[in-house]
Amino acid sequence: MENKIRVIVADDHACVRVGVRFLLEQISHVSVVGEADSTQALAELLDVCTCDVVVTDIGMPGIDGESNAIQFLRRVMHHTPHLPIVVLTMIHQPSILMGLLQHGVAAIVDKRDMTASLIHAIDAVLTGQGYLSNHARAAIAKAGTPQPRSGVMSAGEWKVFTMYVSGMTISQIAVRLNRSAKTISTQKRNAMRKLGLETEADVIDYACQIGLT
Template sequence: MHSKIRIILADDHAAVRKGIDIWLQRDPRAEVVATASDTESLADRIDRFPCDIVISDIGMRGIDGESNAIAFLRRFLRQPERPRLIVVTMIAQPQMLAGLLDLGADALVDKRDCMESLNQAMVAVIGGDRFVSMHADALLKSHIENKPSQAGVLSAREWEVLQLYAGGMSLISIADRLERSIKTIGTQRRNAMRKLGLETEVQLLNYLRQIGLA
């Protein structure tokens, strides 16, 4: 292994990227070799910069217009030889977190735990272990076992409906705006919630706040 642990860091919020970058620079074991602001640039950095760990948010828009980076990360995790993946997220949905582990993420770090846990996560995954930070672990322990894990990617139309809904529009107004029936809009919202492991209106609103839409 190289003398330092090489890291690619991806987050669509510049302040978060900068904060994590500055924190990691304090650790003599770590070297941030590249940063990315979206999923497309993350894919580019992974191709161009050899690394040992990818630290990535999942809330970034997907390469093909998906609602998040999960479709790309799913493909990334299927590679037989790949860097370790540490997911850093504000998502507080147990089913989605469980789904990320099912996909093969090597570590989950809740952003509330970020600075205290990143170094631990880095050492753990390099050593071949899995790591889950304190808040993420508490959420996972609340996950009901008979409910399926979810790490879903919304269709473009489902994502469009959620964006408008997050902006305060009613289902009727969304139907008028998109020239679809109210039944279709309702179905698309329900499908989006199912893919995200959300069951109630409160959970949906919390999720939209967590990803910065509401």
């Protein structure tokens, strides 16, 4: 087949990238055109390498001190909505998975389903369809019908949230950002609500799953 599907693979674990490349190279209509081990490397690759699909983890080191790839992927999906993003992850928290879909991620493949589902996910997103692998679908279904969120986090709310889960107190964040503790506390609560997190235990679980801690 002359017109192969061009895929960029991004994951900070070399063994995962090797596994994905090996899997995709067994398919005649797919070609891996680039690999990245960090968000910065993925950003640079997207600037110089034309692709049809990005297959990426979200727990990679981020840009400008960010500790995961979510914010960068949000920017990619905003500026290039025609480029499908397939998230390959071990995350199983329903609120996180639903949040990814609401941000515009085209497909989510649990790494445990990679062999059976990744090719199907790539083919699906190129025809404009969404895709959830079995474990991802089961995780979302287990939580029942998700409650609507009150919008998407602002950059300020996300910054406060990431500073908080890194171990800083509300007061320390307020001093660092030159804002009142009341404002910081409100932004932190807003971020939790928009992520579907209700308790401090939920915050810790979320942070661990996406590589914030």
